[in-house]
Amino acid sequence: EPEVTQTPSHQVTQMGQEVILRCVPISNHLYFYWYRQILGQKVEFLVSFYNNEISEKSEIFDDQFSVERPDGSNFTLKIRSTKLEDSAMYFCASSGLLGGPQHFGDGTRLSIL
Amino acid sequence: AQSVSQHNHHVILSEAASLELGCNYSYGGTVNLFWYVQYPGQHLQLLLKYFSGDPLVKGIKGFEAEFIKSKFSFNLRKPSVQWSDTAEYFCAGATTDSWGKLQFGAGTQVVVTP
Numbered sequence: 001e002p003e004v005t006q007t008p009s010h011q012v013t014q015m016g017q018e019v020i021l022r023c024v025p026i027s028n029h030l031y032f033y034w035y036r037q038i039l040g041q042k043v044e045f046l047v048s049f050y051n052n053e054i055s056e057k058s059e060i061f062d063d064q065f066s067v068e069r070p071d072g073s074n075f076t077l078k079i080r081s082t083k084l085e086d087s088a089m090y091f092c093a094s095s096g097l098l099g100g101p102q103h104f105g106d107g108t109r110l111s112i113l
Numbered sequence: 114a115q116s117v118s119q120h121n122h123h124v125i126l127s128e129a130a131s132l133e134l135g136c137n138y139s140y141g142g143t144v145n146l147f148w149y150v151q152y153p154g155q156h157l158q159l160l161l162k163y164f165s166g167d168p169l170v171k172g173i174k175g176f177e178a179e180f181i182k183s184k185f186s187f188n189l190r191k192p193s194v195q196w197s198d199t200a201e202y203f204c205a206g207a208t209t210d211s212w213g214k215l216q217f218g219a220g221t222q223v224v225v226t227p
Contacts, residue, residue, distance in 0.1 A: 030214040099145055099212030104157040
């Protein structure tokens with residue numbers, strides 16, 4: 001079964017540094033998403049992306065965050081200047097249809113020191 | 114505000130027992146609802162989904178869920194659990210305003226003892 005893959009599985013970064021989280025969505029999917037889960041809290045929506053632009057973003061997704069699909073296979077989340085509170089598990093997901101089931105990757109655990 | 118809530122944070126039961134996990138949503142209008150499962154060390158996997166039609170939805174691994182519009186509920190059930198059902202279970206929903214934006218419940222950790 002096709003899978004969403006995320007790299008790295010764990011990223012440790014100093015506060016204030018930029019970090020890029022990478023995702024390879026399922027190849028024929030058109031809709032891409034990022035979620036995060038801070039330890040002990042709910043999984044939270046960050047952003048959705050379709051046709052090379054952001055479809056929707058949450059309040060969390062401020063100017064420090066950006067997403068990009070640099071080529072036909074990768075989907076990245078960049079955090080420009082990381083803060084301690086950005087420490088979380090970040091999940092990438094993709095779907096073939098808007099509103100269809102979203103398929104999730106294993107997540108990247110981001111630890112900000 | 115639109116939200117999804119799960120009643121139980123932690124459930125422990127024996128093999129062959131029946132399982133029911135509660136989920137309530139607070140959306141008005143049309144809603145898509147999902148149950149996801151996360152086995153230890155693995156990614157979120159879709160168990161089942163409800164879009165419309167028959168309110169009793171059957172999913173993988175013997176799970177089912179019932180959409181009760183009048184109660185704003187979408188409870189997950191399995192008649193007889195196995196040790197391999199030990200996992201965290203998440204209810205999630207999305208509305209016509211934001212089809213792609215899944216809102217998750219807090220999750221229920223289910224431990225099945227042999």
